[in-house]
Amino acid sequence: MPLKKLLGSKATRSLTVVSVLNEAKRAFTRGKRTRGVLLLGVAVLAWKWTMLGLAAQGILKLLRGGRTSSASPS
Numbered sequence: 689m690p691l692k693k694l695l696g697s698k699a700t701r702s703l704t705v706v707s708v709l710n711e712a713k714r715a716f717t718r719g720k721r722t723r724g725v726l727l728l729g730v731a732v733l734a735w736k737w738t739m740l741g742l743a744a745q746g747i748l749k750l751l752r753g754g755r756t757s758s759a760s761p762s
Contacts, residue, residue: 704734704741711748 712727727744734741 701735701738704738705731708734708741708744711745 708727708731712724712731715721715724715727730741730744734744
């Protein structure tokens with residue numbers, strides 16, 4: 689299964705963990721400590737379960753209303 693191989697690769701796992709850690713840093717910077725702590729936990733688990741990290745990022749995007757994280761609120 690090519691998809692399973694891709695999601696299980698070390699490069700994909702590393703990229704997912706770094707991305708989730710970046711989201712945690714962004715949450716702490718914006719004063720959202722609870723979200724930041726939860727994302728730190730997700731980052732630890734994302735090394736083993738890549739889909740968990742990808743799902744968390746998708747949920748964050750939905751919570752932001754589809755905005756990208758770099759967009760500033762009006």
